[in-house]
Amino acid sequence: MSDKIVKGLNITKEFNGVPVVKNIDFWVKKNQFLTILGPSGCGKTTTLRMIAGFETPTSGQLFFEGKEITNVPPYMRQINTVFQKYALFPHMNIYENIAFGLRIKKTSEKDVATKVAKMLELVNLSGFEKRSVNSLSGGQQQRIAIARALVNEPKVLLLDEPLGALDLKLRKEMQIELKNMQKELGITFVYVTHDQEEALTMSDKIIIMNQGEIQQIGSPTDIYNEPENAFVADFIGESNIFTGTMLEDFRVKFCDREFVCVDKGFERNEMVDVVVRPEDVRLVPKSEGLLTGVVKSVVFKGVHYEMLVTENDREWMVHSTTMEREGTEVGLLMTPDDIHIMCKEG
Amino acid sequence: MIKRLASGPYLFWLIMFIIVPLLMVFGYSIVQTDSSGNLSVSFSNFARAFDPIYITVLGRSLKIALEATAICLLMGYPMAMILAKMNVKYRTFAVMMFVVPMWMNFLLRTYAWMTILGKNGVLNGILSFFGLPQVQFLYSEGAVLLGMVYNFLPFMVLPIYTVLMKMDSSLIEAAEDLGGNKVTVFSKVILPLSIPGVLSGVSMVFMPAVSTFVISNLLYGGQYMLIGNLIEQQYLVVNDWNFGSAVAMILMALILISMAVMNKVGGDNPEDRGTGLW
Numbered sequence: 001m002s003d004k005i006v007k008g009l010n011i012t013k014e015f016n017g018v019p020v021v022k023n024i025d026f027w028v029k030k031n032q033f034l035t036i037l038g039p040s041g042c043g044k045t046t047t048l049r050m051i052a053g054f055e056t057p058t059s060g061q062l063f064f065e066g067k068e069i070t071n072v073p074p075y076m077r078q079i080n081t082v083f084q085k086y087a088l089f090p091h092m093n094i095y096e097n098i099a100f101g102l103r104i105k106k107t108s109e110k111d112v113a114t115k116v117a118k119m120l121e122l123v124n125l126s127g128f129e130k131r132s133v134n135s136l137s138g139g140q141q142q143r144i145a146i147a148r149a150l151v152n153e154p155k156v157l158l159l160d161e162p163l164g165a166l167d168l169k170l171r172k173e174m175q176i177e178l179k180n181m182q183k184e185l186g187i188t189f190v191y192v193t194h195d196q197e198e199a200l201t202m203s204d205k206i207i208i209m210n211q212g213e214i215q216q217i218g219s220p221t222d223i224y225n226e227p228e229n230a231f232v233a234d235f236i237g238e239s240n241i242f243t244g245t246m247l248e249d250f251r252v253k254f255c256d257r258e259f260v261c262v263d264k265g266f267e268r269n270e271m272v273d274v275v276v277r278p279e280d281v282r283l284v285p286k287s288e289g290l291l292t293g294v295v296k297s298v299v300f301k302g303v304h305y306e307m308l309v310t311e312n313d314r315e316w317m318v319h320s321t322t323m324e325r326e327g328t329e330v331g332l333l334m335t336p337d338d339i340h341i342m343c344k345e346g
Numbered sequence: 347m348i349k350r351l352a353s354g355p356y357l358f359w360l361i362m363f364i365i366v367p368l369l370m371v372f373g374y375s376i377v378q379t380d381s382s383g384n385l386s387v388s389f390s391n392f393a394r395a396f397d398p399i400y401i402t403v404l405g406r407s408l409k410i411a412l413e414a415t416a417i418c419l420l421m422g423y424p425m426a427m428i429l430a431k432m433n434v435k436y437r438t439f440a441v442m443m444f445v446v447p448m449w450m451n452f453l454l455r456t457y458a459w460m461t462i463l464g465k466n467g468v469l470n471g472i473l474s475f476f477g478l479p480q481v482q483f484l485y486s487e488g489a490v491l492l493g494m495v496y497n498f499l500p501f502m503v504l505p506i507y508t509v510l511m512k513m514d515s516s517l518i519e520a521a522e523d524l525g526g527n528k529v530t531v532f533s534k535v536i537l538p539l540s541i542p543g544v545l546s547g548v549s550m551v552f553m554p555a556v557s558t559f560v561i562s563n564l565l566y567g568g569q570y571m572l573i574g575n576l577i578e579q580q581y582l583v584v585n586d587w588n589f590g591s592a593v594a595m596i597l598m599a600l601i602l603i604s605m606a607v608m609n610k611v612g613g614d615n616p617e618d619r620g621t622g623l624w
Contacts, residue, residue, distance in 0.1 A: 054523075087517050101524035
């Protein structure tokens with residue numbers, strides 16, 4: 001139990017009577033890189049702000065190292081935050097920004113100087129002490145924001161979409177850097193993002209939220225390979241989602257055809273969501289396919305081609321490294337373990 | 347070319363109603379008429395203004411204007427903070443409450459204080475109701491100070507309120523997050539970031555306060571109370587436009603100097619400049 005550094009119990013948050021976070025339970029383990037992932041407005045930032053102390057839950061309890069902190073103000077929590085728009089103090093230079101937290105704790109100026117220098121080295125910005133905030137690029141400001149939080153040696157670091165404003169290449173670099181920093185320093189990271197790729201790259205564990213509710217908690221592999229419902233399947237990567245009927249264990253009917261699958265334990269004739277990943281669908285000659293269709297469009301995506309195939313009145317998305325021309329009649333083939341069955345939502 | 351044409355009316359306005367009158371005032375101030383009616387250029391008007399009588403008036407003006415500014419700042423800053431923190435629903439109404447009195451004529455508002463503070467006014471009425479002796483509120487320095495604070499307070503509140511409203515709330519959260527309690531967050535982040543608003547508030551209160559003659563006329567009564575009264579009397583009563591102009595020029599120089607000093611003090615962050623009303 002003691003390795004759960006942050007724990008939330010039945011947390012609900014309402015703004016003017018509108019629930020934004022609905023009765024969620026979660027925990028963060030020590031030294032874990034946890035990501036809260038979800039579309040905008042799903043309550044992920046509100047959850048993070050409650051852990052930081054900027055918002056108080058309408059009901060429910062928050063624990064930090066076993067002690068309740070539901071109503072503890074932010075300045076008394078051993079948690080620091082990296083803000084979405086960096087929130088560096090414009091009236092202070094870089095050194096003063098990073099030293100801010102240390103000086104409040106009455107650290108001696110000598111220690112402040114040592115620690116600030118060490119932090120600037122960690123984020124590769126040594127020599128920037130005297131620079132003003134406005135003279136830095138977005139990526140540099142972001143690093144300073146991280147340094148300003150980490151210098152206080154927090155037990156948990158909260159990051160609110162910290163890479164959102166950076167360009168793609170810089171974002172990828174920072175993802176790796178952040179992950180390395182987290183491993184090196186052994187600090188628990190709670191990371192909020194709407195970017196599923198970012199979440200899969202960096203996290204030890206992912207919490208997927210939608211409309212204020214937790215959809216799934218699991219490792220990136222679990223969440224990608226075994227999505228618990230159609231929302232998760234659709235949100236993490238691309239998915240073909242169809243409505244089907246479970247005829248009996250290991251047999252499902254969808255797209256007007258029966259398929260063998262690896263799922264069991266559903267009611268006979270239960271309505272289910274059937275999810276097939278685009279990269280799991282193979283395009284084969286018409287006679288060899290389980291289904292047949294016509295290629296409607298082809299888009300080159302770099303590593304693969306993304307093709308839309310019309311099968312009767314349904315559309316399938318297929319990812320493949322080989323291309324079929326538009327208008328070609330093709331067969332669609334998938335193996336039983338490529339077919340994921342999940343309970344209908346609601 | 348079109349840009350130039352478009353600035354035409356403004357240029358005309360600028361020259362006709364600002365530059366020309368200023369030059370005229372300057373002209374009057376350096377001209378003297380001797381007993382036989384001959385005009386001569388001289389700085390004797392300025393020399394006369396440094397007579398101890400007038401220096402006292404000038405000193406009193408500066409002192410009372412500084413006092414009014416300080417009181418406005420001490421009252422206005424907390425008011426601006428309360429306004430900025432208010433729920434949006436009530437905020438618009440509360441800001442309106444600050445602005446609405448300004449819709450009423452300045453003279454009327456000041457006359458109103460005369461009836462409140464006067465010998466048979468509201469305040470003395472209350473005192474005598476409780477059997478207390480009457481107090482001479484009106485025609486005192488305190489009454490002038492009150493009149494200034496009352497009339498100019500919105501000019502302090504509004505620019506500070508504007509700066510506080512524009513302040514990025516994540517900066518305040520970041521300061522709290524880094525361990526700052528309410529006092530630290532205010533002194534290290536909110537106050538330094540609101541300095542541009544404070545500066546424009548201070549100059550918008552100080553300038554009219556140091557040059558007013560209406561408030562002191564009504565609430566103190568006509569003598570050489572403030573430098574504004576001095577100028578007014580030179581123009582309208584004594585009919586010595588030359589001396590009046592010289593004093594006006596000195597006052598203007600004083601205001602310009604104080605503005606320059608303030609810009610220096612708050613000028614290290616050029617991007618924040620002009621966050622206030624101007």
